[in-house]
Amino acid sequence: MNPFSFxxxxxxxxxxxxxxxxxxxxGQYGKSVLLVYGGGSIKKSxxxxxxxxxxxxxxxxxxELSGIEPNPxxxxxxxxxxxxxxxxxxxxxxxxxxSVIDASKAxxxxxxxxxxxxxxxxxxxxxxxxxxxxxxxxxxxTGSEMNGSxxxxxWETQLxxxxxxxxxxxxFSILDPTLTYTVPRDQTVNGVVDIMSHVFEQYFSxxxxxxxxxxxxxxxxxxxxxxxxxxxxQPENYAARANIMWCGTLxxxxxxxxxxxxxxxxSHGIEHEISAIYxxxxxxxxxxxxxxxxxxxxxxxxxxxxxxxxxVWGIDPAGKSEDELALAGIEATRAFFTKIGAPATLSHxxxxxxxxDRMAEEAVRFGPIGSFKQLNKxxxxxxxxLSL
Amino acid sequence: MNPFSFxxxxxxxxxxxxxxxxxxxxGQYGKSVLLVYGGGSIKKSxxxxxxxxxxxxxxxxxxELSGIEPNPxxxxxxxxxxxxxxxxxxxxxxxxxxSVIDASKAxxxxxxxxxxxxxxxxxxxxxxxxxxxxxxxxxxxTGSEMNGSxxxxxWETQLxxxxxxxxxxxxFSILDPTLTYTVPRDQTVNGVVDIMSHVFEQYFSxxxxxxxxxxxxxxxxxxxxxxxxxxxxQPENYAARANIMWCGTLxxxxxxxxxxxxxxxxSHGIEHEISAIYxxxxxxxxxxxxxxxxxxxxxxxxxxxxxxxxxVWGIDPAGKSEDELALAGIEATRAFFTKIGAPATLSHxxxxxxxxDRMAEEAVRFGPIGSFKQLNKxxxxxxxxLSL
Numbered sequence: 220m221n222p223f224s225f226x227x228x229x230x231x232x233x234x235x236x237x238x239x240x241x242x243x244x245x246g247q248y249g250k251s252v253l254l255v256y257g258g259g260s261i262k263k264s265x266x267x268x269x270x271x272x273x274x275x276x277x278x279x280x281x282x283e284l285s286g287i288e289p290n291p292x293x294x295x296x297x298x299x300x301x302x303x304x305x306x307x308x309x310x311x312x313x314x315x316x317x318s319v320i321d322a323s324k325a326x327x328x329x330x331x332x333x334x335x336x337x338x339x340x341x342x343x344x345x346x347x348x349x350x351x352x353x354x355x356x357x358x359x360x361t362g363s364e365m366n367g368s369x370x371x372x373x374w375e376t377q378l379x380x381x382x383x384x385x386x387x388x389x390x391f392s393i394l395d396p397t398l399t400y401t402v403p404r405d406q407t408v409n410g411v412v413d414i415m416s417h418v419f420e421q422y423f424s425x426x427x428x429x430x431x432x433x434x435x436x437x438x439x440x441x442x443x444x445x446x447x448x449x450x451x452x453q454p455e456n457y458a459a460r461a462n463i464m465w466c467g468t469l470x471x472x473x474x475x476x477x478x479x480x481x482x483x484x485x486s487h488g489i490e491h492e493i494s495a496i497y498x499x500x501x502x503x504x505x506x507x508x509x510x511x512x513x514x515x516x517x518x519x520x521x522x523x524x525x526x527x528x529x530x531v532w533g534i535d536p537a538g539k540s541e542d543e544l545a546l547a548g549i550e551a552t553r554a555f556f557t558k559i560g561a562p563a564t565l566s567h568x569x570x571x572x573x574x575x576d577r578m579a580e581e582a583v584r585f586g587p588i589g590s591f592k593q594l595n596k597x598x599x600x601x602x603x604x605l606s607l
Numbered sequence: 608m609n610p611f612s613f614x615x616x617x618x619x620x621x622x623x624x625x626x627x628x629x630x631x632x633x634g635q636y637g638k639s640v641l642l643v644y645g646g647g648s649i650k651k652s653x654x655x656x657x658x659x660x661x662x663x664x665x666x667x668x669x670x671e672l673s674g675i676e677p678n679p680x681x682x683x684x685x686x687x688x689x690x691x692x693x694x695x696x697x698x699x700x701x702x703x704x705x706s707v708i709d710a711s712k713a714x715x716x717x718x719x720x721x722x723x724x725x726x727x728x729x730x731x732x733x734x735x736x737x738x739x740x741x742x743x744x745x746x747x748x749t750g751s752e753m754n755g756s757x758x759x760x761x762w763e764t765q766l767x768x769x770x771x772x773x774x775x776x777x778x779f780s781i782l783d784p785t786l787t788y789t790v791p792r793d794q795t796v797n798g799v800v801d802i803m804s805h806v807f808e809q810y811f812s813x814x815x816x817x818x819x820x821x822x823x824x825x826x827x828x829x830x831x832x833x834x835x836x837x838x839x840x841q842p843e844n845y846a847a848r849a850n851i852m853w854c855g856t857l858x859x860x861x862x863x864x865x866x867x868x869x870x871x872x873x874s875h876g877i878e879h880e881i882s883a884i885y886x887x888x889x890x891x892x893x894x895x896x897x898x899x900x901x902x903x904x905x906x907x908x909x910x911x912x913x914x915x916x917x918x919v920w921g922i923d924p925a926g927k928s929e930d931e932l933a934l935a936g937i938e939a940t941r942a943f944f945t946k947i948g949a950p951a952t953l954s955h956x957x958x959x960x961x962x963x964d965r966m967a968e969e970a971v972r973f974g975p976i977g978s979f980k981q982l983n984k985x986x987x988x989x990x991x992x993l994s995l
Contacts, residue, residue: 220849222622227615233867234610428846431830431854438822445818458816461608465867466819479621479853 220428220479227473229365230391233465235457237395238355241273244391248351249309252279253302255323256314257287261357264401270314270355282306284326287315290494290501291322293337293373299326300336303350311352313389316406317361317413317501320354324369324387327352339382340371342585346384354392358402359464360410360502362417362471364392372495378581379495394468396460404451404560409502410467411447412561415440415552416505417470420484421477423516423523423591433526435476439466440531447559485589486512489599492578499568506561510553511605514546516592521545565606575603608816608867615861617753618779621853623845625783626743629661632779636739637697640667641690643711644702645675649745652789658702658743670694672714675703678882678889679710681725681761687714688724691738699740701777704794705749705801705889708742712757712775715740727770728759730973734772742780746790747852748798748890750805750859752780760883766969767883782856784848792839792948797890798855799835800949803828803940804893805858808872809865811904811911811979821914823864827854828919835947873977874900877987880966887956894949898941899993902934904980909933953994963991 232240261267313323327349329336338344370381422436449459490504517524521541528534528548579600587593620628649655701711715737717724726732758769810824837847878892905912909929916922916936967988975981
C-alpha cells in the first residue's frame with residue numbers, strides 16, 4: 220500500500236425528497252446564484268421549477284446558463300465565467316449530470332482567475348481559489364458530485380482535458396434517485412459503463428497489499444452489475460436507481476476506494492481523444508475502449524484479472540489457468556456491455572482509421588500514459604486498432 | 608435504503624513517514640497547543656520526542672495533559688478544559704488511541720461551553736462550537752480519528768456515555784502504521800474486536816436494498832480477519848498493520864459504510880455498562896458481549912446472519928438451513944475471538960451476577976436499545992446472563 224492523503228468535504232443529501240434541503244444549503248453561501256444546466260430535460264421533468272422554488276425560498280437572485288453540452292465546451296465555460304463577473308455571482312448551482320457539474324467547476328475556478336481558464340486544463344496553472352458550488356444530480360455516472368475533478372473540451376483545437384483541485388469540490392450535492400427515473404435508456408447504460416470504468420482504472424493496479432481497497436472496488440462492480448438490468452427494465456425502481464447512484468458517487472470519490480493504490484487512467488485518456496474529435500458520449504467510448512485495453516494489458520498482472528473474473532463475475536476457477544480466468548473475465552465484461560446495449564466498436568459510430576494516428580499522438584501529449592502497463596503512442600494506436 | 612446525509616471533512620495523512628506532515632498542519636490552526644496523551648508508551652517509543660520536534664518546527668507553545676485513561680474519565684476531561692482556558696489554547700493535538708482522541712473531543716467541546724461538559728454526554732445540551740483538534744493515531748481500533756463521536760466515563764457515578772457532533776471531527780489525522788508496531792498483543796486483539804464490532808453494529812440491520820453497504824461491511828470484516836493473525840505473529844508487518852489501521856478508520860467513519868441503513872448499537876450500550884463499573888477494556892467487553900447478542904437476536908433476520916456466514920467466513924451453504932448457517936457464522940465469530948486471544952466470558956474478569964440488574968437498568972436509561980431487535984431491560988439482562 221502506498222502512502223496517501225485524503226480529504227473530501229462535500230456534504231451529501233441522499234434520498235427521495237432530499238431536494239428540500241436545497242434552499243437551506245444555498246442560503247449558507249450567498250444570494251447571487253448562477254444556475255447551470257444542460258438541455259431542456261429538467262424543464263420537461265419539472266425539476267427546473269422545483270429548483271427555482273428552492274432558490275426563491277432562499278431569497279436568491281438567479282442568473283442562468285443553460286445548454287451545457289454532453290462533452291462540455293470551453294466556449295460555454297467562458298460564457299459562464301463572464302456571467303459570474305457581470306452579475307457578481309457568489310454561488311454556482313449545477314443541476315444535471317457530470318457534464319453540467321464539470322462545466323460548473325471550471326466556471327467556479329475560472330471566475331476567480333485572471334488568466335485564461337484553459338491554463339488549468341493545459342497544466343499551465345493550478346487553481347488557487349474558486350467560487351463555491353453545489354449540485355443537484357440527475358444522472359448516476361461520473362462521481363463529479365463528490366470529487367474535485369472536471370473534464371472540458373476545447374472544441375476549436377479538438378482537445379479534451381481534465382483538471383483537479385480541492386477548491387472545486389462541491390460544498391454539497393443533492394442525490395435524489397427519483398430524479399434519475401426519466402434518464403433515457405442509452406444514458407443509463409453509459410452511466411453504468413462510466414461507473415464501472417472508474418473502478419477499473421483504480422482496481423487494475425500493480426500496487427500490492429491492498430486487500431480492502433480491492434474488495435471495495437469489487438463491491439461497487441458487483442452492485443452496479445446486479446442493478447443495471449433492473450434499472451433498465453424498470454426505470455422507476457427506486458432501489459436499483461439508488462444503488463447505482465450511490466455506487467457512482469463512491470466509485471470516483473476523491474479516490475476513496477483505492478487510497479494507497481497507484482491508479483491507471485490510460486483508458487480515460489484514450490477515450491477522451493475519441494470524444495474530443497467525434498463528440499460521442501464518454502460512457503459509450505469507454506465501453507468500446509475498455510475491453511480492448513484489458514486484453515492489451517492484462518498480462519502485466521494476470522492474477523488481478525483472474526481475481527476480477529472469480530470475485531466479480533463468479534467464474535468458477537476450477538481447472539482454469541490464471542490466463543484463462545483473466546481472459547474469461549474480460550470476455551464477461553464485453554458480454555455484459557453488449558447485453559445492456561453499450562457499443563463495442565468504433566464502427567458503431569462510423570469512426571474509421573482517419574484520425575487514429577493524431578488521436579494516439581494527442582493521448583500521449585504529456586508523456587506515456589497508464590501505470591498498470593505504460594502505454595506509448597504505438598500502444599495507444601494498437602488499442603484504437605483493436606477497437607475499430 | 609433510507610434517506611441519509613453525510614459529511615466527513617477530516618484530512619487523512621496515511622503511511623510510513625506521514626508524521627512529517629504534522630508541523631505544517633498544526634501551523635494552520637494556532638500557536639497555543641494542548642498536547643493530550645495517555646500513559647508513558649509514547650515516551651518509551653520515542654514518538655513523544657518526534658511530535659515535540661514537529662510542534663517546535665511549527666513554533667507552537669505547548670501545554671500537556673497526560674495520563675488519559677483507557678476508559679477516559681470526566682475528571683480528566685475537566686482538567687483539560689481548565690488547561691485550555693488558563694492557557695488560551697487554540698488547538699488540541701491528541702496523540703494516542705481512541706481514548707485519547709475521545710477525551711480530546713470532549714475537551715474541545717467543553718472549552719467552548721460555559722456549562723458542565725457532562726451536559727453533552729447526558730443529552731442535556733448539544734455541542735455548538737469546539738476548539739479545532741487533530742490526531743496522531745497509535746492504535747487501530749475506534750475510528751475516532753475520522754468521526755465526530757466520543758465516549759466518556761463519569762467514574763463517580765459509574766456512567767459511561769457518548770456524544771457526537773460535526774464540530775469535533777478532527778481537522779486532520781496522521782495514520783502511520785509503523786506507530787502501531789509497539790502496541791501490545793492484548794491491545795492489538797482488542798482493537799481488532801472493536802473494529803469488527805463497529806461493523807457488526809451497522810451490518811446487522813433490518814434495512815433492505817442496501818447491497819453495496821453490506822458488501823462494504825463484509826470487505827472490512829474479511830480484511831481484518833485475514834490480517835489479524837499476521838499482525839499478532841509479526842507485530843512489525845507493515846502491510847498487516849496498515850490494512851488493519853485503514854479498516855479501523857473506515858469501519859466507523861461517520862457511518863460511511865452503512866449510509867442509508869438503520870444501525871443497532873445495542874451491544875456497545877451493553878458493553879459500556881460493564882466497563883463503566885469494572886473498567887475492563889472496551890474491546891474485551893465487546894468480545895464477551897457480541898457473540899451472545901448475536902445468538903439472542905439473530906432470528907430477527909436469519910438471512911442476514913446466513914449471508915454473513917457465507918460471505919465473511921466462507922461457510923459452505925450446501926445442505927444447511929438459514930438458521931444453521933446463521934448459527935455457524937456466530938460460532939465462527941466466537942471461535943475467531945478465542946483464537947486470537949480475546950476473552951469470551953465475564954468470569955474472565957471475575958465479574959459475577961452482582962451488578963447485572965443495575966447494569967441492565969442503566970443500559971436502557973434512555974429507553975429500549977437496538978434496532979435489529981429492540982431490547983428492554985429484561986433482554987439486556989438475559990444477554991449479560993449469557994455472557995457470564
